[in-house]
Structures are given as C-alpha cells and as structure tokens.
Amino acid sequence: MTRYLSLYGYFLIQRFKILMEYRLNFFIGSASTAILQAASLATIWVVMRQIPSLNGWNFYEVILIYGLLTMGESITHMFADNLWTIGWNYIRSGDFDRFLVRPIDPLFHLLADRFCHDGIGNFVTGALLIGVSMYSLHVALTPLRAIYILVAVISGGIIFIALNLITATSAFWLTESIPVTQVVFNMNEFAKYPLNIYHNAIRILLTWLIPYGFVSFYPASYLLGRDAGPVVWLSPVVATVFILIAYRVWLFGLRHYSGTGS
Amino acid sequence: MSVIEVRELTKVFKIPKKEIGLTGAIKALFMPKYEQKTAVDRVNFQIDEGEVVGYIGVNGAGKSTTIKMLTGILVPTSGHARVLGRDPHKERVANAREIGVVFGQRTQLWWDLAFIESLNLVARIYQVPETRYKKLLDQFAEMLELKELFHVPIRNMSLGQKMRAELAATLIHEPRVVYLDEPTIGLDLIVKERIREFIKEQNQTKSTTVVLTTHDLGDIEELCKRVIIIDAGRLIYDGPIETIKQQFGKYREITFETIHSSERVTLPSGAETTHVEPRRLTVRFDRTLTTASQVAAALMNQIEVKDFSLSEPDLASIIKQIYNGALNREAA
Numbered sequence: 001m002t003r004y005l006s007l008y009g010y011f012l013i014q015r016f017k018i019l020m021e022y023r024l025n026f027f028i029g030s031a032s033t034a035i036l037q038a039a040s041l042a043t044i045w046v047v048m049r050q051i052p053s054l055n056g057w058n059f060y061e062v063i064l065i066y067g068l069l070t071m072g073e074s075i076t077h078m079f080a081d082n083l084w085t086i087g088w089n090y091i092r093s094g095d096f097d098r099f100l101v102r103p104i105d106p107l108f109h110l111l112a113d114r115f116c117h118d119g120i121g122n123f124v125t126g127a128l129l130i131g132v133s134m135y136s137l138h139v140a141l142t143p144l145r146a147i148y149i150l151v152a153v154i155s156g157g158i159i160f161i162a163l164n165l166i167t168a169t170s171a172f173w174l175t176e177s178i179p180v181t182q183v184v185f186n187m188n189e190f191a192k193y194p195l196n197i198y199h200n201a202i203r204i205l206l207t208w209l210i211p212y213g214f215v216s217f218y219p220a221s222y223l224l225g226r227d228a229g230p231v232v233w234l235s236p237v238v239a240t241v242f243i244l245i246a247y248r249v250w251l252f253g254l255r256h257y258s259g260t261g262s
Numbered sequence: 263m264s265v266i267e268v269r270e271l272t273k274v275f276k277i278p279k280k281e282i283g284l285t286g287a288i289k290a291l292f293m294p295k296y297e298q299k300t301a302v303d304r305v306n307f308q309i310d311e312g313e314v315v316g317y318i319g320v321n322g323a324g325k326s327t328t329i330k331m332l333t334g335i336l337v338p339t340s341g342h343a344r345v346l347g348r349d350p351h352k353e354r355v356a357n358a359r360e361i362g363v364v365f366g367q368r369t370q371l372w373w374d375l376a377f378i379e380s381l382n383l384v385a386r387i388y389q390v391p392e393t394r395y396k397k398l399l400d401q402f403a404e405m406l407e408l409k410e411l412f413h414v415p416i417r418n419m420s421l422g423q424k425m426r427a428e429l430a431a432t433l434i435h436e437p438r439v440v441y442l443d444e445p446t447i448g449l450d451l452i453v454k455e456r457i458r459e460f461i462k463e464q465n466q467t468k469s470t471t472v473v474l475t476t477h478d479l480g481d482i483e484e485l486c487k488r489v490i491i492i493d494a495g496r497l498i499y500d501g502p503i504e505t506i507k508q509q510f511g512k513y514r515e516i517t518f519e520t521i522h523s524s525e526r527v528t529l530p531s532g533a534e535t536t537h538v539e540p541r542r543l544t545v546r547f548d549r550t551l552t553t554a555s556q557v558a559a560a561l562m563n564q565i566e567v568k569d570f571s572l573s574e575p576d577l578a579s580i581i582k583q584i585y586n587g588a589l590n591r592e593a594a
C-alpha cells in the first residue's frame with residue numbers, strides 16, 4: 001500500500017514535469033473546464049430565474065447540489081481520466097500489454113499513468129460553489145459538517161470512478177468504450193438538480209442503479225437539514241459497494257483480455 | 263537449469279465472424295459465429311539458463327503469440343508454459359519481476375517524458391536499489407551511447423535511438439529472462455550492431471536467457487547458437503543454427519538482367535537456374551563447389567548481361583525449404 005502511494009506520488013511528479021513543459025496546454029486545459037463550468041452554471045441560473053424554486057429548492061440550494069456533484073466529478077477527472085481512453089490509447093495500440101508485463105497492478109498502472117490536471121479547475125470550482133452556497137444560506141461549517149462534506153466528496157468521486165470503471169471494461173470486448181461510458185456518465189446531468197423533481201423511476205435509477213444521487217442530492221439534503229431519511233448517511237456505503245462491484249467487473253474483463261488479446 | 267519449459271502449448275483465437283447487412287449484424291449480436299484461428303499449435307521446447315535462442319518464422323507464424331503466453335499476457339488455450347518454474351499468467355506479478363520484454367515498434371516508455379525520467383520511473387516500478395541503478399545506468403549509457411539521449415523525450419527520438427532507450431529500460435531491473443520481439447526491425451546496420459553487442463554482453467556477464475524473434479538472419483547468426491522455427495503455429499525445427507547454415511548458408515543467388523531473353527545456358531557444376539523470366543535469370547549456386555565469379559563468367563560468355571546482383575537466401579525462403587522437408591532430405 002505505501003509502495004503504491006509513493007509510486008503514485010512519483011508518477012504525479014513526472015506528470016507535472018510534462019505539464020510544465022506544455023505550460024500553455026496546462027492553462028488552456030484548466031481554463032476550458034472553467035469555461036464549461038461557467039456555461040453550466042449560467043444554465044442553472046437561467047432556469048432558476050424562471051422558476052425561483054425547484055420543488056422547494058432555491059437557487060443557492062441547487063448550487064450546493066451542483067457544487068457537490070462538480071467536486072465528485074473532478075476526482076474521476078483528475079485520477080481516473082484514462083478510463084475514458086483505455087480503448088483508443090491502450091488496447092487498440094497494444095500498449096495495454098506493457099501494464100501486464102510489469103510487477104504492479106495493471107489498473108493502478110493505468111490510472112497512475114496519466115493524472116489529468118483538467119480536473120483541478122473543477123475541484124476548485126466545486127469547492128467554491130459549496131462555500132458560496134453555504135455562506136449565502138447561513139449554513140455554518142461545523143466540524144461535523146466539514147467531515148461530512150469530505151466523506152461525501154470522496155465517496156462521490158469513488159462512485160464516479162466505479163461507474164466509469166464498469167463501463168470502461170467494455171473496451172476489452174468492444175475496443176472502444178467511450179460511447180458506453182458516455183451514456184452512463186451523462187446520467188450525472190440529472191443529479192445537478194434535486195432528485196425529487198423527477199419521476200419516481202428516474203429517482204430510483206439515480207439512487208440505486210446509477211447512484212449519482214449519492215454524490216450530490218442526498219449529501220446536500222443532509223447539509224441543508226432536509227428530511228430525506230437515512231439515505232443521507234449511505235454515500236460511503238454505496239461508494240464501497242459500487243467500487244467493489246466495479247473491480248470485480250474489471251477483473252472479469254481482464255480475464256477476457258488474456259483469452260483474446262487485443 | 264531449464265528456464266523456460268513449454269509443453270503442447272496451444273493458443274486458439276476465436277474471431278467473431280463479420281456478417282453482412284443489417285440482418286447479419288443483428289444475427290451476429292445474438293448468435294455470434296466464431297472462426298477459430300490456431301495461432302500456436304502444440305509447441306514443445308525447453309530453454310536453459312543463459313541460452314540465446316532465435317525464435318523465427320514468417321509473419322503470422324505465431325511468434326508474438328508464444329511470447330505473450332510466456333510473459334503472462336495471454337492464457338494458453340491448452341498445454342502449459344513454465345518460466346523459472348512459474349505459471350506466467352497465474353503468477354503474473356512474480357513472473358514480471360524476472361522478465362523483460364521488448365515488442366519492437368512499440369514503446370514501453372512514456373512518450374512525453376525525458377528519457378531519463380522514464381528510466382527513473384521504470385526503476386521505481388521494479389524497485390531497483392538506488393546504488394545498483396546508478397551503476398547500471400552508467401554501464402548502459404556507455405554501451406548504448408545514451409548520455410546525449412537522457413534529456414530527449416521518446417517522441418523526439420529516431421527509431422534507432424528509441425530502440426536503444428527501450429533496451430536499457432527493459433534490462434534495467436536485470437531480468438533473468440528477456441524476450442525480444444523484432445528488436446532490430448527497421449534499424450540501420452550500425453544501430454543493429456550496437457544492439458547485438460549489448461545483448462551479447464548482457465547474456466555473457468549475467469547469464470541472461472534471451473528469446474529473440476527477428477527477420478534478420480544477421481541477428482540470428484551473431485547471437486544465437488540455437489534456433490526454433492515455427493510455421494503456421496507448428497514447430498518445424500529446433501536445433502543448432504550450424505545445421506541450417508551448413509545446409510542453406512552454402513547457397514548464394516545471382517540475379518542477372520540480360521539484354522535479350524536468354525535461351526538455355528550451361529552453368530558450372532554446383533549451379534542451377536531457379537527462376538527464369540524474359541530478360542531476367544536467377545541462378546543458385548553452392549559456394550563449396552563453385553564461385554560467384556565462375557558462375558558470372560560462364561554466363562557472360564553465353565549471353566549479354568546488363569546488370570547482376572548477388573544475394574544470400576532470405577529467411578522466408580529457408581523456412582519454406584525446411585517446411586518442404588528440404589532439411590531432412592539433404593541431411594539424409
């Protein structure tokens with residue numbers, strides 16, 4: 001474990017050396033995610049001007065949901081972006097084989113291979129939005145809330161990673177997994193708004209099957225003191241269950257790969 | 263000691279059959295049909311510590327597939343493989359520590375990183391002790407002339423530079439077994455020579471076992487005492503390179519471009535025409551019985567020659583002849 005941590009740190013240092021070499025890219029990457037964020041926020045703002053309250057949630061409350069989702073998403077973006085490109089960059093080219101001839105876990109190697117700095121911008125944006133929202137709503141940052149947010153964000157990140165890992169595994173059969181990943185990933189759009197505005201079916205879907213609700217809506221409900229039941233405590237549990245399932249799925253894909261090759 | 267042991271090793275690929283049209287596509291989705299492709303077919307061999315073995319065969323013969331099974335990337339369909347007593351797939355990580363692999367044309371280094379940073383990273387992954395690493399780095403830098411490449415990212419390297427870098431990265435953890443899958447493909451002679459020297463040196467000083475695939479007979483002649491030849495997945499020859507050289511190395515071919523279409527020609531004994539086209543004639547001769555100049559002189563006396571060229575038989579033609587049983591016939 002400590003070996004993997006220090007190895008990850010070393011990968012990270014190398015990655016930043018590359019990024020510094022392409023300084024311009026670094027800033028464009030960070031700026032482009034910021035612009036996308038701004039556009040997204042503008043949409044919410046426009047929506048909320050039309051309907052000042054979404055099923056009882058006002059603008060700043062929706063911003064809290066959005067901030068939590070953004071932070072969770074930024075974690076996949078930073079640490080697991082290679083799950084998007086596994087098919088194109090590694091399997092199709094045969095480069096995936098190099099992970100299999102090295103004495104470390106291939107999934108670790110794949111993820112560590114490219115830390116994606118584009119996520120940093122989103123991480124900061126998400127944190128700011130949470131701050132702005134809580135400040136405007138006079139929700140004090142008590143130590144308990146701080147810990148809750150930390151756990152919720154990490155759990156949220158893990159949920160994102162788990163779902164992307166499951167869909168990325170399809171690359172072992174299809175070579176290109178982006179379309180599959182895209183379909184599931186895009187479901188997080190729903191989780192930018194309070195889940196109670198949707199039909200029951202969608203709510204159940206986003207709670208138990210593609211549980212983006214645990215990244216944003218349920219933690220926000222807790223922080224705002226809304227009565228959402230015990231689910232507000234379940235984010236870490238759901239994250240653990242999903243990442244374990246995802247890892248099983250990944251191992252299954254790996255076994256398939258070792259039977260078929262690229 | 264036997265380092266690699268392969269018994270009845272077989273790999274069958276199931277390739278989904280593409281069907282035409284929409285109904286075909288739908289059918290393929292629900293009832294996929296597969297074509298079976300036997301890439302490696304009941305192969306047996308055993309390689310001892312410190313051997314350098316040429317593993318050769320034409321394109322698609324099954325060389326890379328064999329190497330992928332020996333490195334743990336692929337699972338055999340049947341039969342078994344042991345490397346240093348281990349199942350390379352089941353004990354993939356333990357196996358990985360002891361082996362090094364070069365797949366020519368691909369790189370295992372980071373495209374954008376300066377070469378030295380890539381090397382540092384590889385050394386960390388393999389947990390090479392610091393002092394050992396420094397020492398090896400100096401040695402490798404000298405033997406492969408790497409000093410001036412240390413700060414060049416892989417993406418800016420020429421093919422030859424890349425391969426030198428690749429070899430250093432593959433051997434920096436001092437693996438006991440090294441698989442080199444076409445390491446010299448596309449390289450110029452000087453680089454080839456340097457790479458061969460390096461492999462030879464590693465083998466001699468560390469008893470590294472080397473399995474080498476190549477299309478270059480020069481690589482084989484300089485490095486391997488033993489070759490294993492496979493064709494269409496089947497092992498067709500396993501033995502000393504000397505035997506092959508004696509049987510086929512004594513032949514040379516001369517191709518003549520002639521002014522007029524050539525009639526029958528008489529040749530010195532030991533020479534025969536193998537290929538006749540209008541205005542082009544290929545003659546194969548046995549070096550132990552005659553010489554190139556005798557053959558050329560004899561021919562030029564009979565017909566007007568515009569140009570001619572001398573060549574050694576290439577690997578593909580040797581393999582074909584072995585496959586046709588030429589070796590057995592001549593050995594008998």
Ligand SMILES: Nc1ncnc2c1ncn2[C@@H]1O[C@H](COP(=O)(O)OP(=O)(O)O)[C@@H](O)[C@H]1O
Pocket residue numbers: 260261262275276277299300301319320321322323324325326327328
């Ligand atoms: N992943 C794969 N899926 C299906 N067929 C494959 C795969 N890899 C190799 N083959 C087939 O197996 C045969 C042997 O390939 P390979 O081992 O790469 O040959 P070589 O390295 O000797 O050129 C070829 O016919 C090739 O098309």
Ligand SMILES: [Mg+2]
Pocket residue numbers: 325326327443
């Ligand atoms: Mg090959």
